[in-house]
Amino acid sequence: MRIVLALGGNALLARGQALTAENQRKNIIQSAASIAAIAKEHEIVVVHGNGPQVGLLMEQNSAYQEYSPETTPYPMDVLGSQTCGMVGYMLQQELRNVDDSLAIATLVTQTEVSKSDPAFANPTKFVGPVYTAERAEEIMASSPMMFKPDGEYYRRVVPSPMPKDIVELQQIETLLKAGNLVIACGGGGVPVSIEDRKSTGVECVIDKDLTAELLAEKLDADLFIILTDGSIYRNYGKEDQAEMKQATPAGLSEFTFPAGSMGPKIDAVCKFVETGRGNSAIGSLFDLDKILKNEAGTLVTQGEGIIYY
Secondary structure, eight states: OEEEEEEOHHHHSOTTOOOOHHHHHHHHHHHHHHHHHHHTTSEEEEEEOOHHHHHHHHHHHHHHHHHOTTSOOOOHHHHHHHHHHHHHHHHHHHHHHHOTTOOEEEEOOEEEOOTTOGGGGSOOEEEEEEEOHHHHHHHHHHSSOEEEEETTEEEEEEOOOOOOEETTHHHHHHHHHTTOEEEESGGGOEEEEEETTEEEEOSSOOOHHHHHHHHHHHTTOSEEEEEESSOOEETTTSTTOEEEEEEOHHHHTTSOOOTTTHHHHHHHHHHHHHTTSOEEEEEEGGGHHHHHTTSSSEEEOSSSOEEEO
8 A cells, every 4th residue: 555654753852851962862762663664565655744843943033133143033834844854764775774775865854835824823833842831921021932832731822724735746756756765745745835935934833734635635645544542532632532433424424623732633534535545543652553454543534424442
């Protein structure tokens, strides 16, 4: 099968875990083992998230400007490209460490967005580390940053416009046909606006799940999988929460999911299924082989209703 894997930034760096290279490397070593285990049997494209990573770079940017006021902070599109290289490098290296016979290519990828997208008026994309409500309020009082609740913590939010097109689509297809496992569209891709055939960066972070879905459509993928903390749950975090074994776009439409986290994931898997190209799934990064066998995670298919465990 041709499979597009969307690898969550929080799956690479657990929620609340210190944003260190060592922690990220440790998690990537585990994820590489899961991906390498299926790479010989399938065509794989990995689209990784960058929320924690790009948020950290933004904070480092801000801290350095206090030390050196004449230094202009790097814009979000440039920081996004940095995370494409950083996370892509670690993934590529650890995949080869698992199986040095794998051909792997990491491609810094531009994703087109519209500057008039309504997302710029309502930031929802979580980036960076988690904070207490008190600390988030302190930061908002002394800066233009915006924070919103993310579970029991608060995280910074930035605009997250819809992806319109993938600039390097042809290059991704070429790498796949040459037998490569391709790491592309990292962090949802570097956000750009194209006018008069010229590309310019845009201040935002694209949701990697929506870009991964667009890529899955354009590559005619057989299966689209979002790897994150786990399955889809009804009433997650409440006493009556229930894990969904199998669901449909129609069944999922009866529920409301958080806009900054699970919401875009649900939108993405449903959109792919509704194209009729194949099924989607959401599950744990470490259950990838079981997800392919429908033994773990939530399988999203055409039809009606939801099946619970």
